[in-house]
Amino acid sequence: MSVTVFIQGRKDVKRWHLGKRWLMLPVILAALAIILYQNSNARFVDQQANMNSERLEREEQKQQVLNLKQATESQLSLLVTHVARMQAKITRLEALGQQVASQNDLDGQFDFSDEVGVGGMSDLGASVELNQLIQDMDKLASQIDHREQQLSVLETVVSNLHIDKERYISGRPIAKGWLSSPFGLRNDPFTGRRAMHKGIDFAGAKGTEVVATAAGVVTWAGSMFGYGNLVEIDHGNGLHTRYGHNASLSVQVGDVVIKGQKVASMGSTGRSTGPHVHYEVLRGGRQIDPQKYVYRKAG
Incomplete structure (x- = not known):
């Protein structure tokens, strides 16, 4: 198959005969264009x-950095909490220690407001990892808990000794007055x-202070037949x-009173002939002679 092309010149007409090779040229060019396009597209896809x-x-x-940041913040928060x-x-330990030292006149030997003296030569050791630091702090916190429990027990013992002294019944139940019966x-x-008089009467001016002869808890505060x-x-201890x-x-009922605290004002209510306080000491629910408590030395 061939194609003849006629070209009109100035003087005559030229004839150009195209063979099969020329006819295949467009196909080849189109094929090359397709190949170039596919190569370019493949490179684009690879780049993409x-x-x-x-x-x-x-x-x-970025996510790893965020996770590391969160982990670090979490560990720092844990460390701050510790x-x-x-x-x-x-x-709390310092407060307990100071209280116990003060109660036992040991302020000069134990000053909990000062830093503890430490020192000495030391070789430069390896850096401490955060996990190890947290473990050490946990151990120290556990030791502090144990010491706090021990100090609390000591405080309780000291307080009980103090309470026992306060509960020691002694002295007169009035600020001013005299024994009248x-x-x-x-x-x-x-x-x-x-008739049997089951207490001691102390007379005085109306309104005179009536005071507790020992520390304790008020179990009655009101009118009672005969007592006004x-x-x-x-x-405690049945007293x-x-x-x-x-x-x-x-x-009032339920109040905790200390030794020497005012509990009432002297009057003449109930079965009474004049201003006085009827004072009783009971052991196991039975009245006993209060005189040995009134005249014994304070504990």
Whole structure:
């Protein structure tokens, strides 16, 4: 197959005969164009894939950095929590130690406000890892807990000794006044007959302070038949004290009172002939002679 091309010139017409090779040229060019396009497209796809891969790698690295940051922040938060917990325990320990030292006149030997003296030569050791530091702090916190428990027990023992002294019944139940009727048999002021007087009467001016003869808990604060306005205090170990015929009361049931604290004002309520306080000491629920408690030395 061949193609003849006629070209009109100035003088004559030229004839150009195209063979099969010339006819295949467009096909070859088209094929080359397709190959170039496919190669270019393949390179573009490869470049795009490389870019996506790099982008994914950067995102993965970014996520790793974020995870590391979060892990570091978590460990730092844990470390801060440990330090805060230890600081609180040490503060409590110092307070307990100072209190025990003060109660036992040891302030000059133990000053918990000063730093503990340490020192000495030391070789430069390896750096401490965070996990090891946290383990060491846990161990130290456990030791502090143990020491705090020991010091709390010591404080309790000391406090109980102090409480025992406070619960020691002694002295008169009035600030001012005089003994007007002892414990034992006497002529009843209302009937004139012999009757058992189960307490001691202290007379004085109306309104005179009535005070607790020992520390304890108020178990009665109100009117009681025969006693008028009465205060009863439980001192533990089966011992109670009563303060009767008061004009007014200064405490309520459940109050904790200390030795020498005002509990009432002297009056003449109930079965009474004049301003006084009827004072009783009970052991195991039975009245006993209060005189040995009134006149014994304070504990």
